[in-house]
Amino acid sequence: MRASSYFIPTLKEAPAEAEVPSHIFLIRGGFIRQLAAGLYEYLPLGYRVLKKIENIVRKHMDRAGALEVLLPILTPSELWQETGRWDVYGKELFRVEDRKGRMFALGPTHEETITDLVRKNIRSYKDLPKNFYQIQTKFRDEARPRYGLIRGREFIMKDAYSFDVSEEMAVKSYNLMKETYRKIFDELGLDYLMVEADTGAIGGKYSHEFVVKVPNGEAHIVYCEKCGYAANVEAAKYEFELDKLPPEEEKPLEKVHTPGVSSVTDVAQFLGVDEKKIVKTLVYILDDGTAVAVLIRGDRELNETKLINYFNVLDAHLASSEELEKLNIVEGFVGPIGLDIPVYADISVKDLHNFVVGANEKDYHYINVNIPRDFKPVEFVDFSTAREGDPCPVCKAPLKETTGLEVGHIFLLGTKYSEAMKAYFVDRDGREKPIIMGCYGIGVSRLMAAAVEQSHDENGIIWPESIAPFKLHILALNIKDSQIKDVAEQLYQKALGMGIEVLYDDRDISPGAKFKDADLIGIPYRIVVGKKVKEGKVELQKRGAEEKEEIKITDVEGFLQKLQ
């Protein structure tokens, strides 16, 4: 491709709204442009990258035996009503009405549609297993689209759905996808982790996320370097035993005056005790309106996902001042003793002795509290958020913490959708049974951003070879110099003839501008044709590497062969 007839509108300055490297460089490099919040246009260069990512995903999905389909983006509301998600999915669902008043959703994901297809066309165990996938534009009316391609309202996703006759077979399908995902992300050249995850609103039995390690990522991950355990903090466990305080003789319960002192730090300081001996009492309101108290040691953070899962609700929130008042609970001095609502305790409170809690009375705390002498929680549950340094739940080595960008998520769904939508098959024994499902997503357009987040420098993008828009960039530094032009032209034709994807910068602009653009665009290999042609030499460079290498023009062919 000749740069002079191509379309790469690079920018010297980043648009004011771009904050993160992938957003800045994809816009500056002429890969994408923004149309509206969360909506992006893929320009020729950007679309080349996107297609490369798609094709790598497609190749590995096909090899795994998955069957590519294309489902309508518009999905009738009736299907969403069947699974209850028309209401549950909430405002994130883009809803549209046709001229007859029938409601549709712009598909944010396609469990309903594919399950409908399968229930209408699969009747027997002989038709299973099957795994259908598609690569398609998805729509989610995000409350807050941000960071360019990382969180858009319209984005490209690969979504796959497996259908099996038994849980055992479904696990096999799930594991096959797990391996397939590894191959995909390996080939994309990304540094990623596969982590245990929470299933969230999609539901199901268990799930794993694939997370690209980037600074300031949205996903918080803990992982163990020793045994390989890794999990999203939403789902992460840790081995609490190692962090327990030593046993103590029980002292008599005492109420102490603590005027205006209510935060853990303040109470610990005021009473001169370790934060680990202060127990926080958090009042949560579940989505059915029930209030529960949850105790957790002062140095630990509560994990709302664990709480929501334990109580098997869709949502829960910390009680507001008004809600506390209605319950007759004294804000800032809440404690388990004499509380009228059910009290649950995090495992961090188990075997804790002579600790401090609020006295349910303004400006008072109890000290030397002991279980079960002074109160008895309904149950001890793991409610706390794992963090760096906590012992690994598998091997007890200290956990590490990192942030990342979720680029893939796989779920073993079980029968959630097949039962709701009556997707049954007739088994070998002649009985009708629900199909066991799994679903598997990859954020294709987000991967483009993830690759840039992970691979760039201050001058621009450094594309992994597998997804670079072109493999080779030829710069003719002075196109008016006929010798330079002839040599560059020759090399370009030769590369084209060898089937190498090459971008030839034949524009009549200054050398500096060409170098800057080349760095910004980030094509892996570069041949610079300049003054040295007079000595029969050109320069080779690899994007991201400092060194330049001068080689004889006659030797370029050998270099090109390596790029084929």
Added chain:
RNA sequence: CGGAGCGUAGCUCAGGCGGUAGAGCACUGGCAUGGGGGGCCAGAGGUCGGCGGUUCAAGUCCGCUCGCUCCGACCA
């Protein structure tokens, strides 16, 4: 959805004290040049987000509205 900020040339931004709009870069033509966004000359480009109000006069003041961004909540 709560909080905050910003909308002036293609991009980055100035002008804010009311008096008919500017810079740098980009763009067009010309000249000189050619190894890291370089120089000189000339030019084109704007209903100052929109609607309404105050005023002799509004980019500037007031009200409403739309859009974009950031923090948080939320998020397969």
